Amino acid sequence: MLNTFVVYVENKPGVLTRVASLFRRRAFNIDSLTVGRTEKREVSRMTIVVDADRDQAMRVEANLYKLVEVLFVENITGKTAISRDLAMIKVSATHEARSHVLELANVFRARVVDVAPESLTIEITGGEDKIDGLLEVLRPYGVLEMVRTGIVAMRRGPKSADLNIPVSAGTNVEPPAPEDNVSYSV
Amino acid sequence: MIKTGAQILWECLEQQGVTTVFGYPGGAILPAYDALKTSNIHHVLVRHEQGATHMADGYARASGRVGVAVATSGPGATNMVTGIATAMLDSSPIVCITGQVGSKLIGSDAFQETDITGVTLPITKHNYLVTHANQVAETISEAFYVASSGRPGPVLVDITKDAQQSTCDFDGRPITPRLPGYRPELAPTQAEYKEALELIHKAKRPVILAGHGIILSNAMQEVRTFAERNNIPVGLTLLGLGAFPASHPLSLGMMGMHGEAWLNTTIQEADLLIALGMRFDDRVTGNLKTYAPNAKKIHVEIDRAEINKNVKVDVALVGDLRSVLRELLPHVKSQDRHEWLNYIERLKGDSAVRDIQNLPDNGHLYAAHVINDLWRETLGSDTVIVTDVGQHQMWEAQYFKHEQPRTLITSGGLGTMGFALPAAIGVKAARPEAEVWAIVGDGGFQMTMCELATMVQENLKVNIAIINNGYLGMVRQWQEFFYDRNYEATPLLSPNFVKLADAFGIRSVAVTQRSQVVPTVEMTRKHPGPVLIDFQVEQEDSVYPMVAAGAALHEMIRRPNPLEETAADA
Numbered sequence: 001m002l003n004t005f006v007v008y009v010e011n012k013p014g015v016l017t018r019v020a021s022l023f024r025r026r027a028f029n030i031d032s033l034t035v036g037r038t039e040k041r042e043v044s045r046m047t048i049v050v051d052a053d054r055d056q057a058m059r060v061e062a063n064l065y066k067l068v069e070v071l072f073v074e075n076i077t078g079k080t081a082i083s084r085d086l087a088m089i090k091v092s093a094t095h096e097a098r099s100h101v102l103e104l105a106n107v108f109r110a111r112v113v114d115v116a117p118e119s120l121t122i123e124i125t126g127g128e129d130k131i132d133g134l135l136e137v138l139r140p141y142g143v144l145e146m147v148r149t150g151i152v153a154m155r156r157g158p159k160s161a162d163l164n165i166p167v168s169a170g171t172n173v174e175p176p177a178p179e180d181n182v183s184y185s186v
Numbered sequence: 187m188i189k190t191g192a193q194i195l196w197e198c199l200e201q202q203g204v205t206t207v208f209g210y211p212g213g214a215i216l217p218a219y220d221a222l223k224t225s226n227i228h229h230v231l232v233r234h235e236q237g238a239t240h241m242a243d244g245y246a247r248a249s250g251r252v253g254v255a256v257a258t259s260g261p262g263a264t265n266m267v268t269g270i271a272t273a274m275l276d277s278s279p280i281v282c283i284t285g286q287v288g289s290k291l292i293g294s295d296a297f298q299e300t301d302i303t304g305v306t307l308p309i310t311k312h313n314y315l316v317t318h319a320n321q322v323a324e325t326i327s328e329a330f331y332v333a334s335s336g337r338p339g340p341v342l343v344d345i346t347k348d349a350q351q352s353t354c355d356f357d358g359r360p361i362t363p364r365l366p367g368y369r370p371e372l373a374p375t376q377a378e379y380k381e382a383l384e385l386i387h388k389a390k391r392p393v394i395l396a397g398h399g400i401i402l403s404n405a406m407q408e409v410r411t412f413a414e415r416n417n418i419p420v421g422l423t424l425l426g427l428g429a430f431p432a433s434h435p436l437s438l439g440m441m442g443m444h445g446e447a448w449l450n451t452t453i454q455e456a457d458l459l460i461a462l463g464m465r466f467d468d469r470v471t472g473n474l475k476t477y478a479p480n481a482k483k484i485h486v487e488i489d490r491a492e493i494n495k496n497v498k499v500d501v502a503l504v505g506d507l508r509s510v511l512r513e514l515l516p517h518v519k520s521q522d523r524h525e526w527l528n529y530i531e532r533l534k535g536d537s538a539v540r541d542i543q544n545l546p547d548n549g550h551l552y553a554a555h556v557i558n559d560l561w562r563e564t565l566g567s568d569t570v571i572v573t574d575v576g577q578h579q580m581w582e583a584q585y586f587k588h589e590q591p592r593t594l595i596t597s598g599g600l601g602t603m604g605f606a607l608p609a610a611i612g613v614k615a616a617r618p619e620a621e622v623w624a625i626v627g628d629g630g631f632q633m634t635m636c637e638l639a640t641m642v643q644e645n646l647k648v649n650i651a652i653i654n655n656g657y658l659g660m661v662r663q664w665q666e667f668f669y670d671r672n673y674e675a676t677p678l679l680s681p682n683f684v685k686l687a688d689a690f691g692i693r694s695v696a697v698t699q700r701s702q703v704v705p706t707v708e709m710t711r712k713h714p715g716p717v718l719i720d721f722q723v724e725q726e727d728s729v730y731p732m733v734a735a736g737a738a739l740h741e742m743i744r745r746p747n748p749l750e751e752t753a754a755d756a
Binding site: 013025062067069 | 490
């Protein structure tokens, strides 16, 4: 099954290589990996989606913690979280097809960001399923090019990750997820 | 005070307690070598950088202190790779310092430029690229801390030439490493302790699997108290040998592929495995599907990533072994297990009869004889054995009985041929008062025998016992058992080792008869300098028992009836 990890790392050269190398070396399958800045200058944040069973997911987490520059790891799979993927889809849109494509984009609440005589480029943000859905209905018109960012994810609610909390050594007990004050706004 | 990066490097190494480094100079590390004159650190000039890493490794394993190896950029650094991987697999704390081309040249494919931090990324615990003098002190402090804490391992520090030459203010005050993400030691929860205790007290047929972690955590006494109080028999991994006294009534010897048959059977029939500082390597488990099928498993381990990696366990106690056992011990009840212990005693069955030690002398010299005689002769003295990899390594593990930790130094995880001689030099440098023997095959010896010159130049007395059978013996054994005796590429021509030793100014003798073993060992021990002995042993002897790769642990190939074998030989 797909597991989504939020990983805080020190913002130092080579950290991405270390994380990527770990997944390759231990033969864990990365589905997607995104990395970017955070609210703290010295900290970067990764969202990593991995195809792993429960034991493997535990080992992914433990192995990530073995990297000296990894500050905090959270497996947010099954927890209340927002996850978003962004895609730009360049679709063939001849004169006849153009209005159909625009209609579909509207239905998916996607935006047209580029218009050319023979094509439209559509930007869509959402869960992976939603993007897969739009892609599916656009395919018959001819998808010329597509790019996706991969998942970024964040727990719901007011709490932010506390990089100073001690890591649980327990491997037998899943640490209870703090679900208080969760907001469910979309 | 304004100092160069090179000066700061040596000063920081001194602060870490380093007295000896093993290295080889070259262009990109020359500024550091130039500054060596201001330091009290002793530099051992090796003959190949791989040797430097094995020496640092041997030094670390024999002393418990961090070993240090130094090399230049490019080929100097890449020659270290095998030694670094060896240290990684066996959790040995070493710090490797490499020179790098100037920071402005990085990425330009400059002369002797290699991306060594990239190359060593998966085989180091952590590594650093230092590009300015003002990063040196902080990096060395972090490197030593990371290498020696938690589960130890190798750390590489790559220092550009300009970082060695540039200057910065350095007040000489020790720096506390600042590593916010590094958590070397965790501790189990009370609930986990309770679960473990329940399993221990409920078990009828428990066995302790004792590994290298006991030695690394210095938990020998705690393990012994634990085993004695609850009457639990103890099996050891190869790297665990010495963690529990071989002569102890609860000791069952070594487990695994060439382990004792009774111990492998004990593990398969146990109802509880208590793994202490070991990682269920495939060489000790055999086929995982059939491994200890009826046993609950408790895993005490410092590295959380080892839990459930190979063997799924019921309770994991993640933390420093000594601390965990100290927490556990007051709650461990005394239990009578004579029924189980008597049963294990019966499992030994005809093992003694099959033992090559009990063969009548047929005029052949067997490696087992050599090693067993060496053990008897050095019994009670402060002796460290360093082995290479292959048949002789397994015979050493079987026939040399280790009572003390850090008395067997061997490449277990990576199985690095060529390890013994350089590692033994490192051991002798760390513990000059100890008697050091390198036991090495004719194949492995020829991989790193250039280090004989290092040994002589350093005036170190390392005794070398070459177990010379004219084959790459362990590979030949696999060919015999699994490849229809097709001895492809395993017969091995060797130089005249006695003449070779003579060229290095080393006393040497060849031994072909069993009766010569003891007198030769006696002569070697009395001789003030190193001695090389060429033991020309039975060529087609095999290591028994053997669990074939992929077989269940109790399905062992046993030594054929020794009496019949003798008759055939005669």
